[in-house]
Amino acid sequence: MRIRTPADLGTLIRSTRKKLQLDQSTLAKKIGVSRLWLVEIEKGKPRAEIGLVLRTLDALGISLNATPPESQSLNRPGSTVDIDRIVATAREPRK
Amino acid sequence: MRIRTPADLGTLIRSTRKKLQLDQSTLAKKIGVSRLWLVEIEKGKPRAEIGLVLRTLDALGISLNATPPESQSLNRPGSTVDIDRIVATAREPRK
DNA sequence: TAGCAAAGTAAGCGAACGCTTACAACTCGA
């Protein structure tokens, strides 16, 4: 599935955890984080550490693949990247 | 390319930025972060915010796709997830 | 319905975040 937001990641992590029939305490212990951290992540916490998120995906056996822009344009004629539009939806105020 | 660590992301972001012929100040301004933040990210800062990292990928036109464990086992017979090994390489001490 | 396990919420701590400003070092083209 396509990952665009922290909420996408949270949903993916939660659904995969449930599929593997793990509870939050068990997974948290295996990753090496607190159960509270996992609760926040599954809810889509935007400011969590990228390193911990990648370890969580690793612990669940989820692999992450990045596709650079030129591969996309080759695969999808007419698909362009609107950088200015992305910047227009500027980072939401903190808190 | 497969993303496993914050350093993988940093390398990808830097090489894509150079391919698009953008300098750090220009990209940082478009993302809505400081140039210093981008410097740290390209060096593989493990504790950066996941939300800002996803926006950076978005700004560069890089798409991220997650593959759950069962898809992998279907596609790659014999491929197993060693959760215990992952936990064994526990999170490095902070700082 | 009841009880247990799992998940959600809250508070306060020490540590690190991303920021701005300033400057040093590097790269590259003329």
Add this chain to the structure above:
DNA sequence: TCGAGTTGTAAGCGTTCGCTTACTTTGCTA
């Protein structure tokens, strides 16, 4: 070689992190 542009490093600020501990709420099975 020189100079402009780019990148790297540093300090201190206000804010937020992830943690532990404790408790509440929810979900599910008997």
